Amino acid sequence: xxxxxxxxxxxxxxxxxxxxxxxxxxxxxxxxxxxxxxTACREARDRVRAALSSTGIRWPQRRITVNLAPSGVRxxxxxxxxxxxxxxxxxxxxxxxxAVAGTGFLGELGLDGSLxxxxxxxxxxxxxxxxxxxVPAGCGSEAGLVGRLQVREVRTLAELVxxxxxxxxxPDPPRHDQVSLPPLEPDLADVRGQxxxxxxxxxxxxxxxxxxLVGPPGAGKTMLARRLPGLLPxxxxxxxxxxxxxxxxxxxxxxxxxxxxxxxxxxxHHGASAVSLIGGGTTWMRPGEISLATRGVLFMDELAEFxxxxxxxxxxxxxxxxxxxxxxxxxxxxxxHFLLVGAMNPCPCGEGGPPGACRCSEAIRERYGRRLSGxxxxxxxxxxxxxxxxAGQLLSGPPGxxxxxxxxxxxxxxxxxxxxxxxxxxxxxxWSLDETAALGRDASAMLESGLRSGTLSARGxxxxxxVARTLADLGGREGxxxxxxxxxxxxxxxxxxxxxAVA
Amino acid sequence: xxxxRQALGAAGEDLAAAWYESRGYEVLARNWRCRDGELxxxxxxxPTIVFCEVKARSSLAFGSPLExxxxxxxxxxxxxxxxxxxxxxxxxxxxxxxxxAVLDGHVEVVEAAx
Numbered sequence: 001x002x003x004x005x006x007x008x009x010x011x012x013x014x015x016x017x018x019x020x021x022x023x024x025x026x027x028x029x030x031x032x033x034x035x036x037x038x039t040a041c042r043e044a045r046d047r048v049r050a051a052l053s054s055t056g057i058r059w060p061q062r063r064i065t066v067n068l069a070p071s072g073v074r075x076x077x078x079x080x081x082x083x084x085x086x087x088x089x090x091x092x093x094x095x096x097x098x099a100v101a102g103t104g105f106l107g108e109l110g111l112d113g114s115l116x117x118x119x120x121x122x123x124x125x126x127x128x129x130x131x132x133x134x135v136p137a138g139c140g141s142e143a144g145l146v147g148r149l150q151v152r153e154v155r156t157l158a159e160l161v162x163x164x165x166x167x168x169x170x171p172d173p174p175r176h177d178q179v180s181l182p183p184l185e186p187d188l189a190d191v192r193g194q195x196x197x198x199x200x201x202x203x204x205x206x207x208x209x210x211x212x213l214v215g216p217p218g219a220g221k222t223m224l225a226r227r228l229p230g231l232l233p234x235x236x237x238x239x240x241x242x243x244x245x246x247x248x249x250x251x252x253x254x255x256x257x258x259x260x261x262x263x264x265x266x267x268x269h270h271g272a273s274a275v276s277l278i279g280g281g282t283t284w285m286r287p288g289e290i291s292l293a294t295r296g297v298l299f300m301d302e303l304a305e306f307x308x309x310x311x312x313x314x315x316x317x318x319x320x321x322x323x324x325x326x327x328x329x330x331x332x333x334x335x336x337h338f339l340l341v342g343a344m345n346p347c348p349c350g351e352g353g354p355p356g357a358c359r360c361s362e363a364i365r366e367r368y369g370r371r372l373s374g375x376x377x378x379x380x381x382x383x384x385x386x387x388x389x390x391a392g393q394l395l396s397g398p399p400g401x402x403x404x405x406x407x408x409x410x411x412x413x414x415x416x417x418x419x420x421x422x423x424x425x426x427x428x429x430x431w432s433l434d435e436t437a438a439l440g441r442d443a444s445a446m447l448e449s450g451l452r453s454g455t456l457s458a459r460g461x462x463x464x465x466x467v468a469r470t471l472a473d474l475g476g477r478e479g480x481x482x483x484x485x486x487x488x489x490x491x492x493x494x495x496x497x498x499x500x501a502v503a
Numbered sequence: 504x505x506x507x508r509q510a511l512g513a514a515g516e517d518l519a520a521a522w523y524e525s526r527g528y529e530v531l532a533r534n535w536r537c538r539d540g541e542l543x544x545x546x547x548x549x550p551t552i553v554f555c556e557v558k559a560r561s562s563l564a565f566g567s568p569l570e571x572x573x574x575x576x577x578x579x580x581x582x583x584x585x586x587x588x589x590x591x592x593x594x595x596x597x598x599x600x601x602x603x604a605v606l607d608g609h610v611e612v613v614e615a616a617x
Contacts, residue, residue, distance in 0.1 A: 028577070028602060028616045029569050061567050 001025075003090035003097060006104040007083035008127040009041075009068075009075045010120040012285045012325070012332025013249040015127030019069040020080060022087030027063030033084070035068030038076040047078070048085045050111040055158045060092040074329060076284055078108035079118040082134070085109060085157060086164075099164040104130035104149070107139075113157040119251030122244055125149060134160060140173050141258035142248060145241065185230035185262075189402040190223070193389030197224050200382045200492055202406050205231035206413035207470030208424030209463075210318070210340040210379055212303070215386030217350045221343035224386070225299045228341060230403045232263040232296070233411045239295045239423075242335050246291050264296035266338075270305040274313045279334050280325045290317055291334040303342035304371040311376055314340070318379050342380065344372075381426065381463045383494045413473040425470045430462050437469040442483035446490075455495060464489045515559025515605035516543055522603065522610045528553065535587055542583050544603075551597040554584045555612075559605040568604035569613065577617045 005020040083105040089095040108116040115136035132150045140153040154160045162168035204211040213221040243260040268289045279288035317323040317336040347365040351357040450456035468489040532545040544555040558568035602616040
């Protein structure tokens with residue numbers, strides 16, 4: 001007898017529909033799984049068998065063949081356990097086929113018959129072709145985000161079998177505490193002094209411009225960068241779903257309610273490998289840090305300490321907002337719309353700055369500066385020196401503007417960008433700049449001199465215009481860009497060779 | 504092997520043979536031995552020659568009798584069958600491998616088990 005059960009498997013951050021076909025026929029008792037299962041998936045044999053016997057269901061003494069269709073797609077993880085178990089029960093006649101029609105099953109089985117949660121609930125449920133989905137307890141809110149299907153949460157196989165046979169009612173979904181605490185994001189008011197860096201942070205948040213902070217240890221680079229996500233507005237529903245899908249696929253804990261609605265902050269250590277940053281892996285295509293930071297901030301502290309190939313791997317995702325990871329087995333596309341914030345010291349000893357403070361020779365400093373390739377540096381629209389704040393400001397200065405005030409201006413500026421058809425000014429297409437970021441006469445003259453003297457490239461010109469547009473938006477200035485905004489934009493984009501020279 | 508277990512096995516084979524005979528099979532050999540091992544039952548009905556492995560258990564404590572026939576044992580029985588056909592000088596138009604599970608005097612035969 002044959003049973004076909006709907007389920008899904010994960011490839012990268014996308015789900016793939018899988019039909020679990022179970023065939024039970026007379027013959028020597030055996031249990032085989034075919035259809036390209038990986039090791040964890042093949043081990044479903046032992047888990048399913050033990051789970052059924054713990055549930056008090058006799059294992060059929062027959063020849064059982066499980067096929068995971070489509071057979072050509074590699075299946076990974078233990079998420080198909082539940083579908084296999086239900087398939088065996090239906091094919092053996094322990095459950096009526098009508099009870100499982102139109103229902104998808106997702107979940108890993110414990111040997112005691114309990115259901116365990118699996119990563120990637122959001123993309124998996126999206127991929128299902130069914131009206132109802134049964135998921136392990138605790139995954140309901142995640143599965144419910146898709147909205148298309150009725151979600152049933154169950155704790156154990158026994159509960160599920162009882163409900164499918166109609167002997168018991170479906171268990172009530174476990175209650176969630178709806179009072180979700182506001183996420184604790186550090187406040188910008190903690191930062192004393194640093195007017196230029198604060199402005200750069202605000203511009204980065206408002207325009208989505210990548211930001212590079214260079215300065216000696218203790219200047220507050222990390223403190224500033226960690227306050228950037230707080231300035232960003234809540235994610236739109238589609239953006240939130242995109243971020244949630246990635247977090248779900250990577251198995252990260254999701255916030256209460258299941259939706260990642262605040263921009264995430266990812267801060268990988270500088271020992272990170274290229275694969276951990278970009279995504280991939282041999283057995284399981286795991287999304288990398290840049291994808292986990294999608295719609296949020298990727299903060300790379302000690303940027304110059306990252307391996308150079310790792311840094312250069314960021315170039316393509318920075319331009320395209322997606323990253324295509326290709327392996328012999330599969331090619332997957334992960335989202336990577338992140339705001340990059342880099343922080344680094346001007347030289348190995350860290351001091352940089354005024355002559356005498358730095359212990360590094362000229363050659364060493366130059367070599368340190370070259371650790372960032374030109375093309376990568378070019379992608380930072382905002383590059384600035386961060387000096388240690390004055391003693392006076394630190395001890396007795398007034399607290400800075402709080403996050404809420406700045407975030408309100410950022411939201412307003414982002415609203416203007418939305419009216420131009422992009423989510424932030426950094427995404428303004430080059431061809432539209434003449435219209436959206438027209439130049440006043442003085443501003444035009446200033447940029448022309450920059451272009452003629454070679455300090456500004458054609459790509460740099462576009463980037464400066466976008467930053468100037470953001471500055472004007474923040475200041476509430478409409479129409480063509482004036483000299484002040486362009487001048488400030490140029491200054492916020494310090495020339496690489498001059499970074500760290502003046503502190 | 505203890506005397507009790509030998510007796511259990513022999514009784515199982517008797518029951519299985521009786522099961523086949525009542526369905527019109529002719530017993531060609533019982534406990535046919537060669538260097539590699541033993542075939543429990545060799546039977547014939549019409550053009551079909553059946554090699555049957557009899558597995559008797561007194562309880563389910565160590566799993567069902569059917570599960571005790573492992574893939575390795577199946578391969579061995581196939582080899583023995585070839586040896587038997589060879590010495591018997593028969594080519595056979597049709598071969599079948601069965602497993603008879605005997606539990607508490609009750610016989611369950613899985614035809615064409617492997």
